[in-house]
Amino acid sequence: MEPAGPGGDRADTAAPGTGRASGGRAETGLRFALLMTVVTAASITMLDNALAPTPNDTPGDALGCLLAAGIDPDGKNLTNTLVGTSRPEALRECLSGAPEVAYWKGMVATAVLLAVAALVFWWLPRWRERWHRTLPIATVDRDGGLAAELAELREIAGIDPRVRFRVDPARTTAGAVVYGRAGLYTVCLHNGLLVRRGTDPEGFRAVVLHELAHLRNRDVDVAWSSTALWRVFVLLALLPFLFSTGRILVTGLSGRSTSPFWPGAASLLTYSLLSGLVLVALVHLTRADLLRRRELHADAQAVAWGALPAGWNQPEGPRARLRRVGHLLRTHPGWAERRAALGDPDRLSAVGAPQMFLTGVAGSLLVNALEVIPRPAELGGNAWLTAALVAPVLWLVLRRSVLRATREESGLRAGLWLGCGLMVGEWVSGGSSGNEWVTAEPAYLLALPLVGAVPAVWSAQSSRLEAAALRGRVPRALAGLLNGLVTLVLLWGGLRWWQASGRFQAMGMTTELDGVRTFVTQKYPGPWQDYAWELSTATAALPTLVELNKSTLLSVAAVLMVLLPLCLHARHPGSGLRVRRTLAAGAAGGLLCWAAFAVASYALHSGRPGTLEERTGAFQYVQLWWLLLTVTAACATTAACVAGASRQHWLLRALLASQVVQLLGYAGIFLAVSADGCLGPMDVYGSHCHWLPANGTIIVKLVVSDSVTTITLFSACGALVGAGVVRGVRRWYGKPGISRARTPRALTRRARTPVARTPVAAPGVVPATRSWPALVSGGLALAVSLTLLASTAVLHADGRPDTSSAPSAETRKFLELMDTPPTARAAKVREWQALAWLTKGGLTRIERISGAFLALGDALREAGDQKPGANGKIRLDSKKFSRLCSDVAKEARAAQAYFRVPDTDLQKKWSGALQRLDRSGRSCVSALADDTAAAGEKGGDVFLLSIDGMAAAVGELTLVLQELYARTAPS
Template sequence: MRRTPVRRALLRMSAARRLPLTGGGIPDTGLRFALLMTLVTAASVSMLDTTLAPRPDDTPGDALGCLLAAGLDPDGSNLANLLAGVRSPEAIHDCLSGAPAVAYGKGMAATALLLAVAALVYWWLPRLRERRHATLPLEAVDPDGMLARELAELRAIAGTGDRVRFRVAPGRTTAGAVVHGRAGRYTVSLHAGLLVLYGVDRDRFRAVVLHELAHLRHRDVDFAYSSTALWRTFVALALLPYLYHEGDLLLRGLLGRTRSPFWPGVASITTYSLLSGLLLVLLVHLTRADLLRRRELYADAQAIAWGASPSAWDRPDRTAGRWRRATALLRTHPDWAERRRALAEPGRLAPVSALPMLLLGIAGSFLVHQLTVFPGLSETAATPWIAACFVTPVLCHLLRRSREAGVRAGLWLGLGLLAGEFVVGGNSGNEWLVGQPAYLLTFLLAGWVPTVWCAQSARLEACLPGRWARRAVVLLNGLVTLALLWGGLRWWQQWGKYQAVGVYDRSGALRTVFRETFPGPWRDYAFELSAATEAFPGLHSFNNSVPLGLAVMASALVPLFVHLRAGRTGLRVRRTLLAGGAGGLLCWLGLAAGSYALHAERPGTLRGRFGAFQYVQIWWLVVTVTGACLVTGAVVAGVSRRYWLLRALLAAQLAEVIGFAGVYLLSSADGCLGPLNVIGSSCHWLPANGRTLTALVAAQSLTSAVLCAAAAALAGAAVARVVRRFPAAARPAAEVPSARPRPALLRQTAGLALALPALLLAVVTYTYAPGPRASSAVGKPPTTSPAMGRLLELLDAPRTARTATIRQWQALAWLNKGGLRHVAGLSRGYLALTSAIGKAAAQEPTAQGTIEIDESEFARLCGTLGSRVRDARRYFPFPDPALDRRWSKTLDRIARDSEDCLSGTTGGKDGAERERAFARFLTNSPETVHALLFTMQDMEKQSEAPS
């Protein structure tokens, strides 16, 4: 049948109606390509920086010298090296900030050059392809122009315009075609076998051409060629030199051809580097192959939507041998059987498979660590945000298209985060596994919770009427998912990895901080002290984050408002709120039981009830509120079949608000409750006490309690799923939504009534500080800042390095990175004072036999000496413990000399006392100078190579 312009227009209209996605490309695959190229770029900076850095056989480099000066021992344990770094964080920051800018500049400059080369490769790839495969213009094989008219019609159906040209590849006899090119200039090469097919099987010819034009419509050529150019350039200029650099270090060490003092401590680090490089190769290839396979299937579906005959895909399959099945994930094209299954089942492309989620999680972990090479970015703040910003859009698009529950996808995302962290995370050093590997399982929750929440929210938002309302909720859901994912990554980088290594178990340092902050008989509260010190770091990391707290609050309120706006959503809000109220009553019972138990054990005096006992009360209040949220979340998720996580979070937050109301009532009426009195003994209504104690409890549980409820909801839903598999537990699969919707005004008023207490509680928690007006019935705990500052001092000093060469390098780095500067500054201070004393002694005595001195000049010189002592104390401790003790004692003596000198030359004291102070300075300063010189000599001996 001859296709008229009218028929072509109808075909285009039909194709537009059946086209699920527009020319912007497939959103999830486009975002995954962007994530992939960002990861490759970030990895190139770190790899090139490592490759261009000086070898460890040379003198200590900039960043390496700072770490050695801090006490790093490559042969030491992860924990010892970590403690060596955290004992002097300000000194490390000052040392690294004073290092030459080439520490990061080399890698970034080389990466900029790599990107320029990749752009040239992208520009020249199509031209090189045309030179390698000689092609002819279409006019050379189409003298009558019939083929050109057919192709023009197909091009009009696809809407590609004149930006695509057709050429013929006479040397290729297969019945296929290939599209290539760059932005704005594309070429479809028709194989010679396809031209033969044009006269034999016109439908199959049209299907092949429409398939290639679909690639252009979805921008597949741009994504494929840009990623190919970047990947090939990265392999040639960054990956291979990096693998050679690390492999050469490892091989020379294994063969005994290295004199580096870091061997064999550097062996595991180098092995991890090689593994991370190889995993990156596997990650990029698997991701790129999976994306290209999915784009082939999308192009098939688009060709069918444009009118291609499905019979064109009835092609014979190759024999699926073992090797072909094993390498299926490495190929960029699916086999014909998979393509037919995808066309026969339109929803086959929607579900999220395990591979994309696993690769997405690995890419997220890689990004967190690879981005740290950029100046100004840190693992605890910036890089989790950036990684979450790249991962979240991909995750939301995948889940929104699939309409899945998200449990299986979240599991694979968490496993990907775990696998990436294990290879490229902080597990390097002499230890192949962290001291407490159970903490690594938190990555499963970090992937599970945001994934399940996003999936269920995507299903709920479809109930919303109105395009703009739906778009606003989509944006809110994306922001909540972003914050939840960021919260998990940030928690690990800020606290989790340190707990996994064992920092907070080191010598009971945190217990000492609690004992000093809250004095009292802690021997009677050994269990509470142990539990609090174990859980405090993690709880503090969750609860001190305002973005995460807002996201947790929105995780319950946004679905609630969607239900109030849409009406019948299946969320079953009334039953959920009743469950939350029941959880709140359970919390009240727990608060009453805890208060009764504490009342029986409280000290007899009011003063004795402050300090340790009061913190025990706060701790048990936190445990009660958190436990009520856990039980509520698990039960609600277990009895729910749809939206079980959304319902569990809503019920848990309501139970939490009711629990905080119980805390407020108990503390405000403390003294009037008889056997439930904890602190007070006289009956007074004290709302200030209620606000104070509620704020203290909420500060340690507002966010963490709901997140724990989310984890309990996952466990409750899993148990319920297992139970429902038994025949006796079989029930109808679908939940019936509310029979009659409530009026809109009533629904919105109810939503505000539930939201306002939560918002008010959040404001009070993050802004309220207990002041002096609070009654003494709730003692104001001492500020924790000095005690937390002493935490670093209470940590055990790192052990002495095992080998003499490393000890020599540590001492040399300590001297070169600032030790000599501080010693020279102290020496100049004493020389200036000695010169001033000599000038004063050269004067003629007065009639009374005294000498007049310039007190302001002496005060300035003594103050300068004291400031130099403070600067020296902020520097690293000396790596050798014995010499460090001598160095500290010497600094103490210099500080006393400075104080005596200032006391003897400044006003405010009687003359006799000032004379005694200045006399002490004159008597002690020579001995102090000798101690400084002898200590410096021993330090220099330590830095010399052993004979």
């Protein structure tokens, strides 16, 4: 890309004034950094695939470990995920023995690619001068007037005197272009621009000042470095990757492929090709948007330096309509857009939907691309790096819009577009769909817009509150830093949750909750068949609760989401937060929460067991779950009502109100549990009146540990939903929605352009007569719903599964899948799975077992050669035979930790034989533990039976081995 001036046909973006331009430069610079990081991360996988010598058809490479683990390319994504991760230690051991670690190869190749891109960037300026045959200024400046004028403009712009000016005699357009690198910048004037200097000197100055603004804004470095990296990436990584992947796909479609991964890998290959093509479109659209915005920034900077806006009064040309159709694809704005940006100082401060959407797509692609590097991905480093690049972009865009724009920026639109970009990027990269086009539970993808919307709305509204409350530069800088850090942690928490929990739920891995169900039922024994609803909801929510509450940083950010706005309000009470009304709404929600406690306690009281001992275990956990559920529901409902009834700072007010409800809810729990036994029909445990504050403290601590972070985040999500519903209803009925308040221009340090700015006071919240009915109706709905749920929970319905005595059908299916992988449908896949299982360690395990058993047999034969004693029996060396039997059992247990046989029937035989071998080995050791057993007086029969059991088990393992060998060489 080549930045050009207002007289040319190229341009970059910024709002009028130096202050605006700086914010725009920072935002576009970060977006460029994000984009180039995505390109670099994508190079690792692409180069690794392009450099692969074969289509990875042999089980001798790392993919053979996946086949040995039981992966079926034709199988479902969820099944492959469960099977592939069921033996993590065995998989890690297998991959460590692979001949080459794939991602290192890609990383080395990417380092070479970056070095080549640096060389291209270094030589591009010289190559351009030779290609265009430019001339020094002195060749056309005979009287020295042109050089003097250019020196004057350079001093106005404060540009380094080493900047060179050259002329392109072949270009007849009245424009210019700037190129080069640090220390070697060149402004090349077109020949038509020199002609314009004589007829329109102000237009000439505007063009040159625009080009110098590019240098001042460091646009040249960004544009030419990204151009160099992109061209090298396309040539050395993207095209080879598309060729190699396309070759494999075409070979498979033609029926000439013998790979076991075909046709199951067709969707994966298609996803790879689609990701590459989307990356091309993403880079082009993002670069075009960024460069257009930087052109407008350069226009505004030139006007600030004294260029007359009349220099931009140029005709659109004969292809203006066609150019408008491809607006998003062009790297330079049209003249109408440039004039509109100069005339409207808030045009560039508004948040653009395309820029946030493209930022979200880039962030999602980056998270998935970095998963190719195992160690950082395991530690959440890919989520941190992505959040570190995306969050500052979001924060800077919203902050500039809030502090500079005329219309109020709520952040909701920007956050939703960012989240939609994350959702589209997740689908394109196939992170949660694998070899299937659509995830098993696509509804979970709708959580990604909330991941983007919550930090965006909070950041925008906090920035607006900060602008109204703070005046000094240092206090604003500190508050802005806290704002940015909280935004970063919130976005990271959402991405990390998606990686750790949300993605697997979208894949359909709801059966993993049966592990949680088993843990709960074992830790809290009792009649769980009476509390099936509570058990189902608790096990479904626990993974998310644990994931969100285990991060200390996320907990601190949740506290700052409420504490920072309160501190700003304390500094400036007239900021529009309406704390008194918000606290009153929170108090009303707290009262309704107490009422819900009473309803839930009454329902539990009517179905509680008869004795105090029976009220522990399952019943105790049910009460704890209802307390947690009630507080969370009350906080989220109150937040939704307050957000829907508020027009200004609605998320901040909703969070403050939910915190009041949360504190009152904890107080209610403490009182109810401490006075349990004195509450009559609302007693849950006690039957005698006692004041026991220790019990209340324990229960409150348990509830707080599971809700301190999640309640704030769930309340924020509830506020978004409530605000969206109310505003949707208002628009449906034609009522005014979000107030379009103007930001007082006192928020800006000083005006940079002569545009008139009229301060208008921000409106307050809606009257109490309109807000209180919404709160009351929402609270009553909450109370009614809790009553119905509590009544249903304590009913002893017939036919409910007894989860305490027998696993559910889903649990049995899950455990069976984890223990016996399904048999592959294709005979070729079964053949390669068997071969990979044997060569990757299965044959080694069987040989070790056979060696240990043969050593035991040799010792028995040696003992048989001895002369019997007086009683006619042989005396054995107990220590020696105990060690030999222990070796057999140890090898059996080691074989159990290896991959399961990738066949349902064979796995059952393999697992059963190993269990019997282990059991017989341990029985042999026990029989030899008694010295008299070694003399044959006692335990001789047990010893001989254990030997027979080991022999039979080894025989079964031999049969499994024979079947696997037969499968690897089909007739």
